[in-house]
Amino acid sequence: MSRIVLIRAGQTDYEAESRLAGVLELPVNETGQQQIRQAVNEVRNLDLPIETILCTPGDPALATAQSIADELDDVKVRELDELRNVDQGLWQGLPESEVRKRYPKMFRACRERPQTIYAPQGESLSDACRRVSRVLNRAIRRYDVFAVVAAEPIATVIRCTLEHRGPTLASCLRGEDPKLVECFEATEFDPDAFVNFECVPDVAEAGGPGRR
Numbered sequence: 001m002s003r004i005v006l007i008r009a010g011q012t013d014y015e016a017e018s019r020l021a022g023v024l025e026l027p028v029n030e031t032g033q034q035q036i037r038q039a040v041n042e043v044r045n046l047d048l049p050i051e052t053i054l055c056t057p058g059d060p061a062l063a064t065a066q067s068i069a070d071e072l073d074d075v076k077v078r079e080l081d082e083l084r085n086v087d088q089g090l091w092q093g094l095p096e097s098e099v100r101k102r103y104p105k106m107f108r109a110c111r112e113r114p115q116t117i118y119a120p121q122g123e124s125l126s127d128a129c130r131r132v133s134r135v136l137n138r139a140i141r142r143y144d145v146f147a148v149v150a151a152e153p154i155a156t157v158i159r160c161t162l163e164h165r166g167p168t169l170a171s172c173l174r175g176e177d178p179k180l181v182e183c184f185e186a187t188e189f190d191p192d193a194f195v196n197f198e199c200v201p202d203v204a205e206a207g208g209p210g211r212r
Contacts, residue, residue: 001185001186001187002139002140002143002144002145002146002185002186002187003048003144003145003146003183003184003185004136004140004146004147004148004162004183004184004185004186005043005046005048005050005145005146005147005148005181005182005183006147006148006150006155006158006159006162006181006182006183006184007039007043007064007065007068007147007148007149007150007180007181008035008039008064008149008150008151008152008155008178008179008180008181009028009032009055009056009059009060009061009063009064009149009150009151009152009155010028010029010031010032010033010035010036010039010060010063010064011028011029011031011032011035011060012026012027012028012029012032012059012060012151013026013029014026014093015032015152015174016029016031017095018095018096018097018174019093019094019095019096020088020091020092020093020094020095020096020099020119020173020174021085021088021092021093021151022085022086022087022088022089022091022092022093022119022122023084023085023086023087023088023092024092024093025057025058025059026059026060027059027060027063028059028060028063028064032060032064035064035180036063036064036067036068037067038180039064039067039068039180039181040067040068040071042180042181043068043071043072043147043181044071046181046183048145048183049144049145050072050075050145050146050147051075051143051144051145051146052075052076052077052078052139052143052146052147053065053068053069053075053076053077053078053146053147053148053149054077054078054080054083054135054139054146054147054148054149055077055078055079055080055083055148055149055150056079056080056083056084056085056149056150056151056154057079057080057081057083057084058079060151061083061149061150061151062077062079062149064149065077065147065149068147068149080135082131082132082134082135083132083135083148083150083154084154085128085150085151085152085153085154086122086123086125086128086153086154086157087119087122087123087128088119088122088173089118089119089120089121089122089123090119090120090121090122091119091120091122091173092119092122096173096174099119099173100173107169110169110172111169111199112198112199112200113166113197113198113199114166114167114168114169114171114172114199115129115157115166115167115172115194115195115197117172117173125153125156125157125167125172125194126191126194126195128154128157129157129161129191129194129195130191130195132154132157132158132161132189132191133161133189133190133191136148136158136189137188137189140186140187140188140189152174152175152176153167153171153172153173153174153175154175155175155176156171156175156176157194158189159176159178159182159184160194160197161189161190161191161193161194162184162186162189163184164190164193164197165193165194165197166194166197166198166199167199168199169199
C-alpha cells in the first residue's frame, strides 16, 4: 500500500481564461504563485515522509514541484514524459466554450463516457490514463509515500482513477476544480476503473458546460 499525494500545478493565464492548454509549457501566473505557496504549506502540514516528487514535464507543474521540493529534505523532483498533460490536439489554445459550441454532437454522444472524447490529432482522457498507469504503478511498487504534481486535466485523470470513478462531462476538457493537495492510498493504479466507467450525467451536464 502506497500513499500518494496529488498536487495540482499552479494556475496559468490559459487556465484563468478557460483555454485548453494541452501539452503547452506555460508559466505560472500571480494566482498560481499564491496557489504554490498554499500547496507548500499544506504539504508541510501533512508531515509525511515523501520520498520523491513526480511531475508533468515543464511548467506549470515543474515550478510547483520544485517549490515544494525546496521545502522538503533530500527529496528530488523527477520529470516524467508519461505524466505529460492530455494532448488536446487542434483544440489546444481554444476557449472551452468555443470547443463545446463547435462539437455539440460529440459531447451529446459521449455524455455517458466523457473520458472517450478526444480532439482531432489529440488523445482522449482514457488514452492518457493508460499512459499514466505505467509510471504510477512502478512508483507504487517502489515507494511507500510519493507525490505527483500535475496540471489539469491530467490531474483529474489521476484523481478519478484512484477514486474508481470517471470524469463528469463538465470536467472532461479542463478538469475538475478540487483541493490543491489531496492524499490517496492505493495498492495499484487501475486504468480500467477509469476507462470503462459509465457516468450518469445530470441535467446541467447534458445541456451545457456547467463548469466553474
